[in-house]
Amino acid sequence: MPDPILTRRSVLTAGAGVAAAALAPLASAEAPNGAVPQTPVVPPKRIPLPPFDAETERKGAPARTPYPPQGRVGFALVGLGRLTVDQILPAIDKSERCRVTALVTGDRAKGLELARQYGVPERSVYTYAEYDRIRDDADVQAVYIVLPNGMHEEYVVRAAKAGKHVLCEKPMANSSAEARRMVEACKAANRKLMIAYRIQYEPHHRLVRDWTRAEKYGKVRLIEAYNGQNQGEPDQWRHKQALAGGGSLPDIGLYCLNTIRYVLGEEPIEVMGSIYSPPGDPRFTEVEMNCLWQMRFPSGVQASCATGYGSHESRRYRVLAERGWYGLDPAFSYQGLRMEDSHAEGDVEYRQNPSRGGFDQFQREMDHFAQCVMEDRRPFTPGEEGVQDHVLMEAIYRSAREGKPVKLSEIREKDPFRGPIWADNGS
Numbered sequence: 001m002p003d004p005i006l007t008r009r010s011v012l013t014a015g016a017g018v019a020a021a022a023l024a025p026l027a028s029a030e031a032p033n034g035a036v037p038q039t040p041v042v043p044p045k046r047i048p049l050p051p052f053d054a055e056t057e058r059k060g061a062p063a064r065t066p067y068p069p070q071g072r073v074g075f076a077l078v079g080l081g082r083l084t085v086d087q088i089l090p091a092i093d094k095s096e097r098c099r100v101t102a103l104v105t106g107d108r109a110k111g112l113e114l115a116r117q118y119g120v121p122e123r124s125v126y127t128y129a130e131y132d133r134i135r136d137d138a139d140v141q142a143v144y145i146v147l148p149n150g151m152h153e154e155y156v157v158r159a160a161k162a163g164k165h166v167l168c169e170k171p172m173a174n175s176s177a178e179a180r181r182m183v184e185a186c187k188a189a190n191r192k193l194m195i196a197y198r199i200q201y202e203p204h205h206r207l208v209r210d211w212t213r214a215e216k217y218g219k220v221r222l223i224e225a226y227n228g229q230n231q232g233e234p235d236q237w238r239h240k241q242a243l244a245g246g247g248s249l250p251d252i253g254l255y256c257l258n259t260i261r262y263v264l265g266e267e268p269i270e271v272m273g274s275i276y277s278p279p280g281d282p283r284f285t286e287v288e289m290n291c292l293w294q295m296r297f298p299s300g301v302q303a304s305c306a307t308g309y310g311s312h313e314s315r316r317y318r319v320l321a322e323r324g325w326y327g328l329d330p331a332f333s334y335q336g337l338r339m340e341d342s343h344a345e346g347d348v349e350y351r352q353n354p355s356r357g358g359f360d361q362f363q364r365e366m367d368h369f370a371q372c373v374m375e376d377r378r379p380f381t382p383g384e385e386g387v388q389d390h391v392l393m394e395a396i397y398r399s400a401r402e403g404k405p406v407k408l409s410e411i412r413e414k415d416p417f418r419g420p421i422w423a424d425n426g427s
Contacts, residue, residue, distance in 0.1 A: 043067070044096075061357060066096040073370040074101035074139045076124075076164070078131070078155055079146035080110055083169070087334055088146065089118055091362035097370035101139040104131055131155070135162035142373055144196075144366070145169060148243040149250065153178040160189040167369045169196050171254050171393075172386030174245030179390050183383035194369045194379035195386035198361035199255060200262050200418075201368055204328055204339045207356060208319060209263045211326060217343055218322030220301050223263070225256035225317035227332050228308035234282040247277075247287030249393055253307030255332040258389055259317060260295070260303050265414040267388070268295035268303075272405040273396035283309065293396045298410055326354075334361065378419035385417045 044065040053060075066072075075098055077084050092100050102124040105111035111125040124140075126133060134140050142165040145155050152173045159166045166186060172195050173179045186193035199205050212220055229252065237243040238251055261267065273293035277284035289310045295303040318327035324343030330336060341352040372379045395406045415421075 061359075064094075064096055069099055072097050072099040073141050073373050074099055075167075075366070076100075076102035076104055076126075076134050076137070076140045076143045077146060078104040078143055078159075080105045080107070080114060081146065084146045085114070087362050088144065088366075089114065091360050091366060092118075094360055094363045095367055095370070097367045097374065102126060102134060102137055104128065104134075104143075132158060132162060134159070134164060140164060142167060142369070148237045149245045150174045150243040153182055156182045156193065157185040160185045160191045160193075163189065163191065165192040165369075165373050167194050167196055167366065168383075168386075170258075170386065170389075171245065171250040172383065172390060174242075174250075176387055176390035176394060179383065179387040183387060186383065192369075192372055192379060193383040194365075194372065195381050195383060196365055197258055197262075197381040197385065198365045199259050199332065200381055201364040202337065202361050203356040203359055204337050204354075205259065205262070205331075207339065207354065208326060208328070209265075212263050212319055212321075213265065215321070217324035217326070220264070220299075220319055220321045222320040223260050223301065223303040223317065224320070225260060225303065225305045225331075226307065227252045227255045227315045228306070228311050229313045230311055231283055231309040239283050239285075239287055241286040244287055246393070246397070247275075247284065247289060247291070248307040248309040249275075249288065249291040249396065252309075252332070253291050253293075253305065254389060254393070255315070256305040256307060256317060257295075257392060258385075259331070260305070261388075262418075263319065264297060264299070264301060266297040266299060266301070267411040267416065268297055268392065268408060269410045270296040270405050270407050271392065271395045271399055273399040275397070275400045278310070281310075291396070291400070293399070295392075298412060372419075380419045380421055382417070382419055388417045 044067055046065050047063055049063060072095070075092070077088060077100060080103060089100065092098050100118050100120055103111045103115055103120055104126045106128055108125065108127055112122060114120070115122060115125050124137060134143065143155075143159045145152055145159070145166065145168040147155060147169075149171050152168055156166050156168055168182070173182060183193060211217070228248070231238065239247075244251065271293055273291060275288040275291045277287075277289045281289070283289070290306070290308040292306045295305070297303070315332040316327065316329035317331050318325055318340070324341065326339065326341040328337055328339050330338060335358070339354045341350070341354055343350055369379055371377065392408075395408060399406045
């Protein structure tokens with residue numbers, strides 16, 4: 001995800017400066033309010049189109065209704081690695097409410113080239129040393145942090161002090177303590193903080209959530225989930241404890257953990273975990289290769305999850321209910337998600353693949369955050385959602401160390417850490 005230059009020298013240098021340069025006083029004690037837009041912008045109207053398909057056909061997605069450029073939220077993208085270049089920048093091109101107005105990078109030449117491609121002024125390409133200057137950039141109302149996990153706290157806190165709203169990649173940080181400090185910094189600055197849980201803005205996962213809560217096939221009894229891939233270069237930042245905070249669990253296992261919490265709307269009351277790394281593998285001297293864990297929820301649902309850094313890519317989960325099962329395979333990829341459904345009616349077993357069509361997950365999550373900024377709403381996945389995942393991952397690691405289950409405080413409230421769900425969250 002980070003710039004290539006970050007994965008080697010400058011990330012390690014910048015990461016070491018979290019406590020010093022990161023939290024240096026800003027030039028002004030009063031941050032701008034970052035309100036968007038500065039002048040009233042008339043919301044776009046949907047262009048009426050004549051009907052095309054018969055009433056029996058699936059209804060397509062509504063036509064886009066983009067805001068004019070001057071009415072969109074201006075984002076500074078912090079970190080120009082693979083995720084930003086391959087996914088986030090193209091998604092902003094499709095966005096209805098967002099535009100890229102600044103780039104922050106450790107490789108200025110790379111930043112200037114991307115600026116030319118996406119129409120960003122040269123003056124709005126910043127190095128990490130110049131990051132605090134975004135305070136004075138009136139075209140930036142929000143930042144999207146796309147850096148190694150161990151650097152998230154530093155750059156979120158600095159963005160909040162600069163008066164900017166923050167969208168931060170997951171995992172939120174390296175620990176629950178760091179994550180809580182991020183939440184408090186944004187609250188103190190009266191800035192919004194959202195964690196980029198793209199799965200919670202994707203329509204197929206929303207359908208799984210709706211079926212689960214409506215008990216479409218009766219009560220859910222079990223959920224099984226796996227997310228794994230075969231890691232390459234040993235020296236990458238994901239294999240460094242200080243920058244990653246852990247191995248496969250916080251990086252890709254988090255998808256299993258967070259998606260199950262989202263689907264059920266419940267918080268686990270007990271976890272049991274184990275981890276393993278093969279001896280002699282240079283990739284796993286600091287972080288784990290595999291993590292397996294189980295969760296038990298107040299409703300009685302049990303979940304069995306696994307994640308790994310040493311096996312061929314597989315990303316799936318399945319919800320098993322009394323009269324049928326459903327889920328996605330692949331489930332956590334950027335594109336090509338495929339939903340599965342199996343149930344019986346009489347002597348016929350139905351196997352189906354419900355589909356809501358293709359959507360850009362990054363566009364949807366960014367447009368959601370932009371709408372929150374424009375309309376002063378609480379994000380669906382605020383910082384508190386990220387804090388809770390860290391609390392649970394720490395319990396899983398503790399269970400793995402101690403070799404016994406870890407009990408957690410029971411939370412009876414549904415979706416206790418999320419903001420309000422709206423139609424545009426994925427319907």
